[in-house]
Amino acid sequence: MGRAPCCDKANVKKGPWSPEEDAKLKEYIEKHGTGGNWIALPHKIGLRRCGKSCRLRWLNYLRPNIKHGEFSDDEDRIICSLFASIGSRWSIIAGQLPGRTDNDIKNYWNTKLKKKLMMSMPPPLSSNHKSPHQPTIYPSPPHNSLLHNSSIITSPVRANCSRGFQPILSPTFTTLISSNSGAHDGFFVGPLHGDYDQIINRDSKSSNLLIFGGEASCSSSDGSCTTNHQITTHGRSKDQVLDHDYMFPSGDQNLCFSNGVDEDDQKFLTTTSIDHGYSSSAAAAAAGNECFGGNPLDYSIEEIKQLISTNNMCSNNLNFFMDEIQTEEDRR
DNA sequence: AACGTTCACAACCGCGTGCGT
């Protein structure tokens, strides 16, 4: 048994509203309000419209102070950030944007903002079809990117160096960041909580580390996860990781490079990065496959959400990382 | 100029929820 219709479908007009209908509805509501009953309202006015249709027309178009036209950059940012936090709760997002309706925002997201966001993601600086010793570099979002956040872009590696710690860098990585300032700004070494001392006290072989980002890959709901998984490798203890340099920063778009990846490593990297919460595109990039070369609209909602939220996570990670460094300095 | 395709926006539809009886 189906749901009872809210109105007599046969006797209601559908499709675009005429100026006359708009005027009738607007005039009535401005004089009398909705009366708390949308279903009865069209009958009172003499409109052959469904009550729901009247409500929608009023809320999305006729209501005073409705803002039409281009969305500002600030509005873009608010939408992106809220979408990352709460998903497609358009009415809640609309609540934060005076004059905008949920329908407006939804349409804007689906037709423009999603594309704009995805297009702002940078392509890899070098091809993934590379020789084993030619790293693939994924830079940070450009400074005009929607995702750009200056607090992310400050490199913890650089901060680390400037504070007198031994940098956790492979020769390859050092070369990369010194020869490509754009990439330098974008690299992110996740917080190394717990293993930090061990890493900075390692000898030069510490360059051969597999480093994952921090909380972005944390699946613990109470945030109490450890970060041991951040330094790991396939079947070897972290002290035995000598063969390759892998760096996994905390977000897809910051995925740095993989160097000398063989077939086993590809499998491992793909599996591991998925296990640690990276999207399939990150995993693909980790394994040296195409990452941002496809149609940006092919990204799923979840991947887009992750993409946005990961940047926030990066920011959190960075703060956490900097706090760790400060604490360490204070302790000494 | 005509036609086909794409895009943007408005409107519709169905479901979940809350409230009154």
Add this chain to the structure above:
DNA sequence: TACGCACGCGGTTGTGAACGT
């Protein structure tokens, strides 16, 4: 407590304009 009704929301569809061939 159960039920019915209206509202609000989010996904989907329809339509006209813009653009490309």
